[in-house]
Amino acid sequence: MLKKGQIIEVTMLDDQKAIYQDDVIYINNAFKNEILKVMITNKTKNAYDGKIIKIIQADKMRSRLVCNVYEECGGCNLLHVDYPSQLMIKQKMIQKQTKLKVNPVVKNDHDLHYRNKMILGFKKIKGKVVAGLYAEDSHQVCPYQYCLLHDKQCDDIVQTIARLIADFKIELYNEDNRTGLLRHVLIRKAAVTNEIMVVIVISKSNFPSRNNFIKELLLKHPEITTIIQNINSRSTSIVLGDEERVLYGKGYIVDYLLGNKYQISSKSFYQINHDQCEKLYSKAIELLKLNKNDVVLDTYCGIGTIGISLAPYVKKVIGVEINGKAVMDAKNNARINNINNITFIKDDASDYMYKLYQNMEKIDAIVMDPPRSGSNEKFIRSACKIDPKRIVYISCDPSTQIRDIRIFNKYGYYCDQLYPFDMFSHTTHIETVCLLSRKAPV
Ligand code: SAH
Numbered sequence: 001m002l003k004k005g006q007i008i009e010v011t012m013l014d015d016q017k018a019i020y021q022d023d024v025i026y027i028n029n030a031f032k033n034e035i036l037k038v039m040i041t042n043k044t045k046n047a048y049d050g051k052i053i054k055i056i057q058a059d060k061m062r063s064r065l066v067c068n069v070y071e072e073c074g075g076c077n078l079l080h081v082d083y084p085s086q087l088m089i090k091q092k093m094i095q096k097q098t099k100l101k102v103n104p105v106v107k108n109d110h111d112l113h114y115r116n117k118m119i120l121g122f123k124k125i126k127g128k129v130v131a132g133l134y135a136e137d138s139h140q141v142c143p144y145q146y147c148l149l150h151d152k153q154c155d156d157i158v159q160t161i162a163r164l165i166a167d168f169k170i171e172l173y174n175e176d177n178r179t180g181l182l183r184h185v186l187i188r189k190a191a192v193t194n195e196i197m198v199v200i201v202i203s204k205s206n207f208p209s210r211n212n213f214i215k216e217l218l219l220k221h222p223e224i225t226t227i228i229q230n231i232n233s234r235s236t237s238i239v240l241g242d243e244e245r246v247l248y249g250k251g252y253i254v255d256y257l258l259g260n261k262y263q264i265s266s267k268s269f270y271q272i273n274h275d276q277c278e279k280l281y282s283k284a285i286e287l288l289k290l291n292k293n294d295v296v297l298d299t300y301c302g303i304g305t306i307g308i309s310l311a312p313y314v315k316k317v318i319g320v321e322i323n324g325k326a327v328m329d330a331k332n333n334a335r336i337n338n339i340n341n342i343t344f345i346k347d348d349a350s351d352y353m354y355k356l357y358q359n360m361e362k363i364d365a366i367v368m369d370p371p372r373s374g375s376n377e378k379f380i381r382s383a384c385k386i387d388p389k390r391i392v393y394i395s396c397d398p399s400t401q402i403r404d405i406r407i408f409n410k411y412g413y414y415c416d417q418l419y420p421f422d423m424f425s426h427t428t429h430i431e432t433v434c435l436l437s438r439k440a441p442v
Contacts, residue, residue, distance in 0.1 A: 002048055006040045009056065018050075025050045028071065029080040031059035061085040065112075065426075069144050074136035076149065076426040083111050087422060090430045094398045094420060100405070100434075101417035106279055111425035114273045115149045116255075117188045119239055120158050122165060122172050129172070131162040131185075139175065139237055149426065153223060154187045157198060160220050161185055167216075168209045173202075175235075181207065183232055184239055188264060190255035191274035195225040197253045199266045201232050201240060214247050225249050228266055240267055258282070258309045260337045268329050269302040273423045277305075280421045280431055284367060284392045285310050287435040294364035297356075297388075299349040299379075304330030306367050306394075307342050314364075317342040320352045350379035357382040366391045374400025377407055384411035391436040396423075398432045408436050 002008070002023055010018035010025060012034045018025050024047040027038055035057035038050035051071060055062065063082040070079055078086045087105040095102040108114060121132050121141035132141035146155045165172070165182060173180040186199040198217070200207075207213075207229060214227055226249030232241030244251075244266065252265045258278055264270050271277035284306065290296070294314040298307030301319035303326050311317045311334075319342060321327050327346040334342045345352060349370070356363065363386050368375060374397065383391060391413060395401035398418065405415055413436040423431045 002040045002043070004040055004043065007037060007053060008040070008050075009035065009037050010050070011035050017047075023048055027052060029077075031061060033057075034059050034062070065148060067148055069133065069142050072135060072140075072142045073133050073144070075133065075147075077136075077428055079148070079426045083107075083425065086425065090420060090422065090428070093428070094418060094430065094432065097399055098402045098405075098418070100402075100415065103417060103419050105420040105422050105430065106276075106283075108273065108276050108422045108425045110275060111422075112148050113151055114275070114425065115151070116191055116274055117186070117270070117272050118147070118150050118154060118158075120185045120187070122162060122182065122185075124172065129162050129166040131158045151189050154189055154196065157187060157196070157217075157221050157224065158185065160217060161198075161200075164213055164216055168213050170209075170213070178203070178235060186230075186239065186266060188253060188266075188270075190253045190264070192256040193254050194223070195253035195255070196221075196223055197226045197228065197249075197264075197266065198224055199228045199230050199240070200247075201230045203231070203233055205231050205243070210247070218248065225253060226251055230266060257305055260305075260308050260333070260339075262303060262305065262333050263329065263336065264303075265325075265329065267325060269323075269326060271305075271423065276421055276423045276431075280394065280423070280433060281306055281309050283419055283421070284394055284433050285313070287392050287433065288365050288367070288390055290314050290365065295362065297353075297363055297366045299353070299366060299368045300370045301330060301344065302326050302369070304333050304342070304344060306369065307344075308333055308337055308339050310367075311339045311342045315341065319344040320347055320349050322346065322348055350376055350382070353379050353382040353386070357385045361386065363388045365389060367394070368392070369394040370400075372397040372400065374404050380404060380407045381411055384408065384413050389437065392433060393436060394431070394433045396429065396431050398430065401432055401434070405434070405436070412438060414439065 012018050012030050014032045027050045037054035039053050041051045042049040091105050123141045130143040132143045135142045171180040173183040181202050183201045188197045227247045229245045231243040252263045290313040295316045298319040301321045304319050307317040307319040327344045330344045366388050415434045415436045418432045418434045421431045
């Protein structure tokens with residue numbers, strides 16, 4: 001009988017379990033045949049859970065990267081795998097779900113510190129305020145100093161904020177009894193311009209010592225270009241509230257994607273990995289084989305980045321997006337880039353597609369980039385009836401994309417291969433793009 005806290009040495013039977021004497025021990029983030037020193041953390045009905053304490057003999061796929069909050073945070077669930085092997089694992093993971101050809105994953109040239117957005121929480125440990133990452137799928141604040149995916153400058157800002165919270169005796173918000181002031185901090189950094197936005201999310205509009213807090217923060221971090229106070233009095237886990245006040249700077253940051261300029265506000269959807277996003281969009285544009293006379297639809301268009309990137313190559317672009325704020329940003333983005341052949345419509349993408357089909361509009365090409373849940377039959381049926389030459393489908397969840405491709409097949413559109421892009425290194429997430437046309441492209 002093993003005891004909680006007991007340390008033993010095991011050889012892994014497969015990637016998940018080891019046998020010690022007659023007991024089964026489940027261990028996360030291990031590889032078959034590795035020899036590990038593990039600590040028993042839990043007893044389940046017929047087995048134990050163990051946590052790696054020391055790696056005695058490592059598998060050749062094991063990464064050398066070390067993060068001391070890896071297990072608790074859970075954000076990087078592939079960090080223990082070396083980067084080239086991660087790409088192979090992701091390719092296989094997609095290939096398991098489809099007979100279509102899955103191309104090798106396009107690698108992230110900067111697989112560390114690539115995230116341009118981060119959301120942090122704070123908590124008190126033994127009276128000391130510490131900054132923390134939100135553990136995957138939970139609201140647990142997991143204390144940290146530097147994250148391998150974050151920008152180092154932004155993590156420094158977070159550490160300063162933790163210190164200022166203590167100095168100014170700002171009360172941390174308590175989700176259970178809904179007392180206290182400071183809920184979270186959101187930071188965004190523009191990859192090209194290096195502009196930095198700090199959003200301080202508080203539970204009520206009264207922020208005592210606000211001016212001195214901001215003054216101190218800017219004194220220590222003059223690299224911050226804008227600071228926003230966001231008021232979120234909701235009891236849900238949604239990070240940002242509706243009410244905002246700009247405390248310093250323009251209230252947005254500017255970034256460039258494929259040469260175009262974008263104003264990014266606190267709530268705008270913006271791809272979190274700048275360089276991989278440029279590669280992904282370039283592939284989408286290449287697959288569309290655009291023509292000067294084409295009319296193109298950019299559906300699920302967010303702040304208009306794809307449509308604006310391809311507008312110079314075509315006659316006209318129509319962007320469709322359900323979120324009104326994103327549509328406003330998209331219109332503004334078209335204006336600041338002097339793009340005049342694009343219009344943005346606030347509508348449900350499926351409803352809009354159905355209307356276009358009813359009105360027998362002529363569309364040459366469609367780009368679709370739906371959320372993780374994918375698209376639906378109404379959208380796909382209408383899109384196919386419109387009869388465009390090409391449809392390019394970008395997805396952040398290959399399983400829903402593969403499901404939707406089957407619906408496209410039903411309506412006579414086919415695809416022969418998927419192109420994966422590693423936007424989210426060290427996690428199991430992956431972005432894919434594919435081309436659909438009447439005949440499977442050769
Ligand atoms: N193409 C953009 C945004 C992709 S994220 C980019 O690359 O940045 C997906 C977008 O789909 C979000 O902006 C979301 O608001 C939008 N969306 C979600 N459901 C939608 C629907 N039913 N109709 C139209 N847009 C939708």
